[in-house]
Amino acid sequence: MLLSKIVSTLVLLTSSLAHEADEVPVDTGLSLPKLVELTNTKQLSNWESRGSTSLDGGRLLLTPESSSGRYEGSIWNKNYRLSKKSFSIDLTFRATGSDGKTGNGFVFWILNDSQGNVDKLVRTDTTMYGGPSKFDGLAIVVDSNGPLGSTLRGYANDNSKEFDVTNPEFFKQEFGKCIIGYQDSQVPATLRISYDDIFSQFKVSIDNKICFETNQFKVSESDLDFIIGASAASGKYDKQEAFEIFKLNVYDTIIPTEQEYDHVELAAQPIIITKNVDGVVTSRTTGVPKASQEQPDNTVPDNVNQESINRILNKLTAFDAQISKKLSDTMDKQNTENSNLHRQIEQLTSQNDILEKYLKEVDRKLHSLVMGEENKKQEKETFRLATLQKDELNKDSTEKLFKTIKTFIYLLLVLICVLGTFIYRLRSDIKHAKLL
Numbered sequence: 001m002l003l004s005k006i007v008s009t010l011v012l013l014t015s016s017l018a019h020e021a022d023e024v025p026v027d028t029g030l031s032l033p034k035l036v037e038l039t040n041t042k043q044l045s046n047w048e049s050r051g052s053t054s055l056d057g058g059r060l061l062l063t064p065e066s067s068s069g070r071y072e073g074s075i076w077n078k079n080y081r082l083s084k085k086s087f088s089i090d091l092t093f094r095a096t097g098s099d100g101k102t103g104n105g106f107v108f109w110i111l112n113d114s115q116g117n118v119d120k121l122v123r124t125d126t127t128m129y130g131g132p133s134k135f136d137g138l139a140i141v142v143d144s145n146g147p148l149g150s151t152l153r154g155y156a157n158d159n160s161k162e163f164d165v166t167n168p169e170f171f172k173q174e175f176g177k178c179i180i181g182y183q184d185s186q187v188p189a190t191l192r193i194s195y196d197d198i199f200s201q202f203k204v205s206i207d208n209k210i211c212f213e214t215n216q217f218k219v220s221e222s223d224l225d226f227i228i229g230a231s232a233a234s235g236k237y238d239k240q241e242a243f244e245i246f247k248l249n250v251y252d253t254i255i256p257t258e259q260e261y262d263h264v265e266l267a268a269q270p271i272i273i274t275k276n277v278d279g280v281v282t283s284r285t286t287g288v289p290k291a292s293q294e295q296p297d298n299t300v301p302d303n304v305n306q307e308s309i310n311r312i313l314n315k316l317t318a319f320d321a322q323i324s325k326k327l328s329d330t331m332d333k334q335n336t337e338n339s340n341l342h343r344q345i346e347q348l349t350s351q352n353d354i355l356e357k358y359l360k361e362v363d364r365k366l367h368s369l370v371m372g373e374e375n376k377k378q379e380k381e382t383f384r385l386a387t388l389q390k391d392e393l394n395k396d397s398t399e400k401l402f403k404t405i406k407t408f409i410y411l412l413l414v415l416i417c418v419l420g421t422f423i424y425r426l427r428s429d430i431k432h433a434k435l436l
Helices: 002-023 118-124 168-172 290-294 306-435
Strands: 047-051 054-056 059-061 071-077 087-096 105-112 136-146 149-158 176-179 189-196 201-206 209-214 226-234 242-251
Touching: 071 118, 087 105, 087 226, 105 118, 105 189, 118 226, 136 168, 136 189, 149 201, 226 242
Parallel strands: none
Antiparallel strands: 047 071, 054 059, 059 242, 071 226, 087 189, 087 242, 105 136, 105 226, 136 149, 149 176, 176 209, 189 201, 201 209
């Protein structure tokens, strides 16, 4: 019953933390940057891209969308190592272009590089969907080439096995699997891989629903040197699939979700018998690990001792204190923001009043200026009309004077003619009188 109480408490706690998942800091060295802000793969400073990998529209295309021929593409983190005892990895991907058995596939890799040979390995061997067929670590495979069609499967290796994706035995060597619908989809899928060091629990989920899990993997201090990467291959049967990566975030802690702790299962899973890896895992057909089915609820598993329980309780206490502190900080921050907002509103109101007064004054001055201009215009028009009228009067006076002068001249000429005639006759009379 103690374990049941602890699990119930964990469920309640994770429910309260669900909205804070986005606040968990991302390991920027191991995670992909925001792809929408990049223009080419050369800007992936911590990553090396190989093969047909390209960047287009905020997504990494490991294989091209439409083209003939065989393509292999991959990306590998070259500067940082996965070295935390507990971690979570979120990978958002999509496959478009073909459906059914295609011979194509996608793999997410967690490879042990304690010997320093992974770089050479992934350069020389790309036979397992763009990655190595013989490796030390884990491979999470997505393909549609097995008897169950589209599946998500997990493979563990310690360099002792060489996998052949063309061999039917390949689809019997996984330690866990589930059926998923990923082909030719417009909606990306989110793959989450997590490892909890407290319970040695390795879990793989798809879209917040558990695919498979095991508590038999134990990571030692000497093994904390993992390289992560992703690869894909397309075009084997002339059926092209574009395998795209939209986001890859790595966290240095477990990011639980309500669905994972409630053991939400994927719908319509067939009965799948998986092989044990050193007594490792069981089938994931009911949404609950087989270990949980074989033991009563009131039994504490062998790998959960009192020290682990105390660590969980201490973790719960720390979580509770963290939540209280975050809540208090959030309230203080909210109060501060409210005070700042109220002060800003008062300042804006005061500025608005000043602006309104200023606008009224500007409007008054503008009205006065317009009226002044209108008055000046009217005065100019009045002056123009007066000047025009005066010119007309002056013109009439001039014409009258000219007519008067003209008449006077005519009269003067007539008078001169009369006087001339009179003088002429007078002279003639005088001459005639002298002759007599």
